[in-house]
Amino acid sequence: MKFRVSTFGTLLSLVAVQLFAAEDYAVPRTEWDQPDLQGVWNFSSDVPMQRPARFGDRQFLTEEEIDEIRARQAALDAASDSALPIGGVDESYNDFWIENAGIGDIVRTSHLIYPEHGQLPPLVEGAIANQGVYGGGTTGESRPVRIAAGGIGTDGPEDRGLSERCIIGFNAGPPFVPSLYNNNVQIFQNRDHAVIMTEMIHDARLVPLYESAEDFPALDDRLTFWTGDSRGYYDGDSLVVVTRNFNGLSSSFGSSGTSADKVLTERFTLRSYDTVDYHFTIEDPST
Template sequence: MHRSLPAIAALALLSTTALAQQTSDTPSDLTVLPPISEEYQPALTPWGEPDFRGVWPIDHLNSRTPLERDPQYGERIFLSDAEFAEQAERVQTLGARRENEDSADQLGQGHWTELGSPNRRTSFIVSPANGRLPAKTAEGERRSDLMRSSWRQGQDFDIWTDFDSWDRCITRGLPASMLPMMYNNGIRIFQAPGLVAIQLEMIHETRIIPTDGSAGVATAIDNLMGVSRGAWEDENTLVVTTDNFAPGPSATNIVTTGSPPANDTPVSTEARLVERFHMTGPDTIIYEMTWEDPVIFTAPWSVRLDWQRDDEYQFFEYACHEGNVQIRNYITASRAARAAGE
């Protein structure tokens, strides 16, 4: 876990245009995202590719902005001035929890959650226009009902398959691994000729993405994180397409603020993730993703995030659950409760 709790940044520190439009400045139209600038030309690596190397943590985005938009905002992408002021006050109150716990000689969520900076976004989902996940297909609902996870309420535990892949410290899956949550939000990009590697602090997975134009692999070869291929588009954009997902307990929304409350989104072999990393300045990337899984969802859905470079950010151990005993403890406690008639 990354243990240095980020301070609630003053809005004046968010100096780039793209970020300012999502924080202190009032957008001229609350229903329209600003266009992505194509003017910036990043430096090149010694082998001639755009240089995206560095640390791009998304901890600053863990600030009460939900994945799914509250229906009260309709198709508004941004909060009004008054709504943003309320948001900033809530974030400031939450940011004081650690200090309050220290004063009371207590440990709680203030020592666990790494809170970011308030921003104007009403949701991270930008398509569909209502900012919400599309409805599931009938097959998606059927598969969702079969899913098991410690994040689902009222569930008994009796075998290891009653737990999802994150419970078992295997993977958080995609696209969830690219979305902010309450801790371990580090993302680091490495590059070599014809290759990009994206290291994730959560579970310490590393996505290996060839950019040399090599062909993909047979569909019979799959992975819980899928199989990725990348290509450089224009001079400042990396496009990554990921398919060959292994069906199973990976989920798209687990413990991402404002997502559905349970791990209830399965992944099919037809799923495809398309990501665009637009470098808009030396220290800013606009990240876009589109998730399409026609077996599970009735339509694709898309997310847009603003990344900030922070090469001082440190990755810490992701211990998951100490001693790897929690699966057994859940099962033992659940069996005992059932035996006692609880």
């Protein structure tokens, strides 16, 4: 399985930022002449991960489709202002907890951009697919539970998803996957390291930096981690982070496969003072 995803982060807070028009934007540099990505970024998105079949290979919505979505959202917002019955108020979150990203002027039909049809590639024969359920249901699947949310039963904590046990955040990955809330990540940099800290589960990846991927020192295959082992390098104005040595106790992506053979490549590129272009590619021959 190999697929590529493109998404965008919007700057929430960054000190001493000079405002540039996008067309005249010059990427700021650190004192070590590296692209300065430091700050708190938000990766909320209302774009679906996989592309609805009706769009085929088309990556972007038309202006008419965008206007249609905006009108539909405005109607829903207006309807939500009316009084609602009190029943069911204890079953979910209030709307103000949810990060509705809204819709911009240029909108993708899916985050998934490879394969070209915007759908996840089929699983290889024998690959595990955890389904999981919320609440008290039982799926009949066996441990370990590799999915982030939901579970396979209620006989013990090991029957519940990884985010429910606060092991891995349901959106923190890696890679980052937009969800209902807590879609924030903070990046720190010094000469030799980058730190990528997510809001969900407060996980911080300490990424040592090298001249290129060819310079990464090999890590013993017996050393494995929940969020893998990340190494990075700068490619022009981009920070590239390659992560491998996952422990296999989480899924490869979503609810599919295991992470044991997964290689994740992330690319962070500043496009303007308030936008980071975030791409990730997953290569996993066993999933």
